[in-house]
Amino acid sequence: MQNFTPDSSIASDVIPSANFGERNKGRLPDMILLHYTGMPDVQGAIAQLCTAGTDVSAHYIVLEDGRIVQCVPESKRAWHAGVASWAGEDDINSCAIGIEIVNRGHDWGYPEFPLRQIAAVIALCRGIMLRRNVPSHRVLGHSDVAPSRKKDPGEKFPWHSMANSGVGHWVQPAPIVRSEGLRLGAISDEVRGLQQALARYGYGLSITGKYDTATMEVVTAFQRHFRPAKVDGIADHSTLVTLQALLASLPAEATAAATV
Numbered sequence: 001m002q003n004f005t006p007d008s009s010i011a012s013d014v015i016p017s018a019n020f021g022e023r024n025k026g027r028l029p030d031m032i033l034l035h036y037t038g039m040p041d042v043q044g045a046i047a048q049l050c051t052a053g054t055d056v057s058a059h060y061i062v063l064e065d066g067r068i069v070q071c072v073p074e075s076k077r078a079w080h081a082g083v084a085s086w087a088g089e090d091d092i093n094s095c096a097i098g099i100e101i102v103n104r105g106h107d108w109g110y111p112e113f114p115l116r117q118i119a120a121v122i123a124l125c126r127g128i129m130l131r132r133n134v135p136s137h138r139v140l141g142h143s144d145v146a147p148s149r150k151k152d153p154g155e156k157f158p159w160h161s162m163a164n165s166g167v168g169h170w171v172q173p174a175p176i177v178r179s180e181g182l183r184l185g186a187i188s189d190e191v192r193g194l195q196q197a198l199a200r201y202g203y204g205l206s207i208t209g210k211y212d213t214a215t216m217e218v219v220t221a222f223q224r225h226f227r228p229a230k231v232d233g234i235a236d237h238s239t240l241v242t243l244q245a246l247l248a249s250l251p252a253e254a255t256a257a258a259t260v
Contacts, residue, residue: 038105
């Protein structure tokens with residue numbers, strides 16, 4: 001790819017990636033998808049995202065010191081989501097702007113995200129949300145759209161701080177109390193109701209009434225994002241109440257879209 005002018009005024013560098021294409025049917029992006037790089041060093045992460053033949057890329061990379069690099073123009077389709085779905089859509093790369101946040105991830109010790117880095121992510125997302133009219137509930141993590149494959153950006157990512165700055169959808173998680181909860185193997189109307197609620201929010205999930213592995217993976221992804229104090233894949237009282245509070249605070253058109 002030729003060099004290009006960055007879309008964001010706070011992007012300090014452009015490192016063009018060879019890995020991109022056109023958005024399907026001219027789809028305009030209305031989602032921001034956050035990832036961590038999950039590699040032991042930043043040089044390797046940038047090489048992975050920008051070198052031809054790796055078949056992976058993102059629009060932006062946010063370094064630990066807060067610097068922002070743009071690799072793919074926002075108008076183009078970067079290759080960051082993989083097999084994924086949200087609210088009935090399965091070409092997430094066509095509808096999303098992908099941001100890679102430099103962090104070694106779960107396989108390499110999973111450090112905390114530095115405050116300067118998070119401040120940069122917030123500023124970048126706020127600009128994209130304004131330019132692209134992205135609603136708060138469409139700022140998501142990779143694990144939300146690919147719960148069976150991905151953990152990023154993970155339970156240490158400060159979604160609450162993001163939301164306090166106007167980026168992302170968030171409610172205060174319900175307190176964790178002793179409760180039996182729904183878990184792997186359960187078959188009941190309560191499980192069906194849980195699956196329906198998760199699907200209404202946007203998660204890709206079959207409504208079967210059985211708490212199968214796919215349901216546990218979605219619950220785990222939900223907890224990583226919205227109830228990070230305890231990530232165990234069991235739909236306890238805290239998880240269920242937090243999910244209902246999130247649904248209640250969504251715009252009406254958002255829940256309607258998620259049921260299609």
